[in-house]
Amino acid sequence: MNRTTGPGRDTARRTAPPRRTDTRRPGAVPAARQLRAGIPRYWFAEQLLLTLSGQRPVHRMLGYTLPAAYDLLVELAPRAPLRPPAPGGGTPVVHRCDQFQPRPGVIEAYARIGSGDRVRALAFRLEQGTDRRWRCSAVELGGARA
Numbered sequence: 001m002n003r004t005t006g007p008g009r010d011t012a013r014r015t016a017p018p019r020r021t022d023t024r025r026p027g028a029v030p031a032a033r034q035l036r037a038g039i040p041r042y043w044f045a046e047q048l049l050l051t052l053s054g055q056r057p058v059h060r061m062l063g064y065t066l067p068a069a070y071d072l073l074v075e076l077a078p079r080a081p082l083r084p085p086a087p088g089g090g091t092p093v094v095h096r097c098d099q100f101q102p103r104p105g106v107i108e109a110y111a112r113i114g115s116g117d118r119v120r121a122l123a124f125r126l127e128q129g130t131d132r133r134w135r136c137s138a139v140e141l142g143g144a145r146a
Contacts (some may be wrong), residue, residue, distance in 0.1 A: 036097075040107065040126060040134045041097050041099045041107060041126065042094065044064070044109065044126060044134070044136055045109065045111040045113075045124070046094055047060070047061060047064065048061075048073075048122060048124060048136070048139060049082055049092055049094055049111075049113055049122070051073060051077055052077060052080065052081055052122075053080055053083045053084075053092050053115075054077070058070075058073050061073055061136070064134075064135055064136060065135055066127070066135050066136065066137045068137065068138070069135075069138055069139055072138075072139055073139065076139075076141070081120075081141055081142075082113055082115070082120060082122075082141075084115045084116060084118075085115070089116045090114075090115050090116035092113050092114065092115035092120075093114055093115070094111050094112070094113060095111075095112040095113065095114045095119075096111065096112045097111040098110060105127065105128040106125070106126070106127055107125070107126040108123070108124075108125050108126075109123070109124055109125075109126060110122065110123045110124075111123075111124075120142050121141070121142050122140075123139070123140040124136050124138060124139045125137045
């Protein structure tokens with residue numbers, strides 16, 4: 001009787017792929033980025049950055065903004081104020097995003113946006129609706145109301 005399983009099996013007939021023997025592992029950056037994406041302030045900062053840098057169309061924010069904030073984005077987006085100043089100037093990224101919660105269901109967030117050696121400020125207000133979804137109700141960019 002030929003046994004192919006159990007303690008006395010022949011390892012030369014293994015059908016599984018070989019196991020990884022080196023100790024290198026992928027970096028922690030993608031995991032940290034995924035963790036940040038689950039936090040409302042970071043998600044909105046990324047989406048606003050993509051919209052205001054011209055990488056995404058404004059209508060993508062339609063379900064995530066209240067009417068007044070959406071109107072401001074429609075007005076501001078064609079100018080793409082967060083677009084890099086020159087070709088090859090570096091893709092804009094969210095360096096840091098913090099929040100202040102004046103009351104439950106409201107977040108006032110601010111983000112530091114970097115593009116090459118240039119740094120901009122982005123502030124926005126999130127309000128939680130009765131459906132428990134966060135929506136952006138106000139946006140300010142670099143001290144001037146956007």
